[in-house]
Amino acid sequence: MRRAAPTIALIGLLALPGPVAAQAEPGIRAENPHGYGWWLxxxxxxRIRVGLPEGVAIDPASLxxxxxxxxxxxxxxxxxxxxxxxxxxxxxxxxxxxxxxxxAREVPSAPIRLTDGTEAHxxxxxxxxxxxxxxxxxxxxxxxxxxxxxxxxxxxxxxxxLAASGLAALVSFLALAWHQAWGxxxxxxxxxxxxxxxxxxxxxxxxxxxxxxxxxRAFDAAFGRVLIGADLPQFLRARPEFQPVAExxxxxxxxxxxxxxxxxxxxxxxxxxxxxxxxxxxxRGRR
Amino acid sequence: MTRRLxxxxxxxxxxxxxxxxxxFGHAIWLDARDNAxxxxxxxxxxxxxxxxxxxxxxxxxxxxxAWRDRLTEAQEMLPLMQxxxxxxxxxxxxxxxxxxxxxGFQNIxxxxxxxxxxxxxxxKLAYRAALQADPGDRDAKVNLDxxxxxxxxxxxxEIEGEEDPETRPRRLWTDLPGxxxxxx
Numbered sequence: 001m002r003r004a005a006p007t008i009a010l011i012g013l014l015a016l017p018g019p020v021a022a023q024a025e026p027g028i029r030a031e032n033p034h035g036y037g038w039w040l041x042x043x044x045x046x047r048i049r050v051g052l053p054e055g056v057a058i059d060p061a062s063l064x065x066x067x068x069x070x071x072x073x074x075x076x077x078x079x080x081x082x083x084x085x086x087x088x089x090x091x092x093x094x095x096x097x098x099x100x101x102x103x104a105r106e107v108p109s110a111p112i113r114l115t116d117g118t119e120a121h122x123x124x125x126x127x128x129x130x131x132x133x134x135x136x137x138x139x140x141x142x143x144x145x146x147x148x149x150x151x152x153x154x155x156x157x158x159x160x161x162l163a164a165s166g167l168a169a170l171v172s173f174l175a176l177a178w179h180q181a182w183g184x185x186x187x188x189x190x191x192x193x194x195x196x197x198x199x200x201x202x203x204x205x206x207x208x209x210x211x212x213x214x215x216x217r218a219f220d221a222a223f224g225r226v227l228i229g230a231d232l233p234q235f236l237r238a239r240p241e242f243q244p245v246a247e248x249x250x251x252x253x254x255x256x257x258x259x260x261x262x263x264x265x266x267x268x269x270x271x272x273x274x275x276x277x278x279x280x281x282x283x284r285g286r287r
Numbered sequence: 288m289t290r291r292l293x294x295x296x297x298x299x300x301x302x303x304x305x306x307x308x309x310x311f312g313h314a315i316w317l318d319a320r321d322n323a324x325x326x327x328x329x330x331x332x333x334x335x336x337x338x339x340x341x342x343x344x345x346x347x348x349x350x351x352x353a354w355r356d357r358l359t360e361a362q363e364m365l366p367l368m369q370x371x372x373x374x375x376x377x378x379x380x381x382x383x384x385x386x387x388x389x390x391g392f393q394n395i396x397x398x399x400x401x402x403x404x405x406x407x408x409x410x411k412l413a414y415r416a417a418l419q420a421d422p423g424d425r426d427a428k429v430n431l432d433x434x435x436x437x438x439x440x441x442x443x444x445e446i447e448g449e450e451d452p453e454t455r456p457r458r459l460w461t462d463l464p465g466x467x468x469x470x471x
Binding site for chain 2: 039040041042043071072074076094096098131132133139140141143144145146147148150151152153155158159161162165166168169172173175176179180241283284285286
């Protein structure tokens with residue numbers, strides 16, 4: 001300990017201009033860490049507000065650099081932040097002084113330069129650092145604290161994520177099935193063309209009239225009342241998504257009139273099945 | 288138009304949630320692999336961390352290697368701890384420091400002080416690194432204090448003419464005062 005004493009005095013001498021300069025610079029106000037109660041390894045945060053006139057800044061090259069300032073003191077980080085009438089510097093010091101008894105340490109002040117050429121000093125401070133182990137504690141291998149424990153990875157966040165995304169997939173699949181009238185939702189009333197298209201696909205090939213009838217039922221259901229050829233423009237106004245197949249609808253209704261009320265009994269059903277399929281696709285938003 | 292939009296939105300939602308489920312499932316599988324490696328290391332069997340493994344695997348392997356005095360390999364694992372939680376980083380450095388201290392104590396017990404001193408100096412650096420990663424690590428504080436009592440940091444006399452504090456060389460010299468007797 002006797003060896004350290006002259007150095008402390010020297011550090012004290014170095015630090016002497018600090019407070020004096022800080023008084024000469026009324027613009028510098030320091031918010032120093034508490035003076036007592038520090039152990040080795042502790043980080044001491046010092047906030048310094050430097051008042052600056054308009055247009056003047058601190059020369060960034062003159063700021064203290066993070067480094068080992070002394071064998072017992074590291075400057076970890078220097079950050080700056082603009083404040084209304086100047087700049088606020090935050091200096092993070094780390095104390096590595098292994099004290100045998102509570103002892104005052106002196107953090108030196110540091111010179112800075114402003115862009116208008118004037119010099120200033122960032123003030124230093126004093127703090128008392130205390131020993132962490134008793135003075136009389138033996139320095140033997142059994143005093144060494146044991147190795148750290150092994151850490152396992154907690155799998156729960158990913159498990160929760162999997163459960164949530166699986167649930168979202170299920171919900172969106174069910175919503176899609178409902179929207180597309182798949183599976184248990186296939187009998188939905190407001191998908192008449194989809195139902196008709198499926199029924200038509202299942203009807204025997206010879207039953208041309210049956211197919212035509214099924215599609216007419218679907219039109220009636222979609223229109224809300226019986227739809228005849230003359231009402232077709234009104235239907236298309238109400239359901240504009242069917243506009244692209246308007247011509248085919250017109251042809252279909254004309255053929256139906258001929259088949260049911262005219263003489264052309266042997267009329268082939270032509271494209272009733274493809275038309276029903278296309279209508280079903282439009283109805284489900286897939287065309 | 289609304290129906291088409293709804294259809295597209297539902298398909299997108301389904302695809303996105305399936306992709307998320309696949310990602311989480313993969314992550315769970317990787318977690319299980321990493322945990323198996325950590326369990327093996329804790330049980331005394333060596334296991335290499337996979338590429339891009341969780342830092343906890345590197346942490347476990349450093350603990351495993353440090354306990355077996357394979358310090359060069361342990362030191363080489365340290366870059367894998369980059370970006371890990373501070374307490375894990377601190378723990379890795381601390382384990383290396385403890386290994387150095389054990390070597391130092393062994394050398395002291397056989398009176399090879401010239402070999403003990405550099406080990407303890409390296410232990411101090413490791414504990415300092417641990418405290419730099421996590422200043423609140425109390426175990427590292429206690430063991431650093433113990434190492435400091437064995438080999439104290441002492442200031443060198445001021446070098447004349449080196450006024451600039453930034454260019455002044457780090458003043459550090461160490462010695463081994465006294466002779467710890469060890470436990471009875």
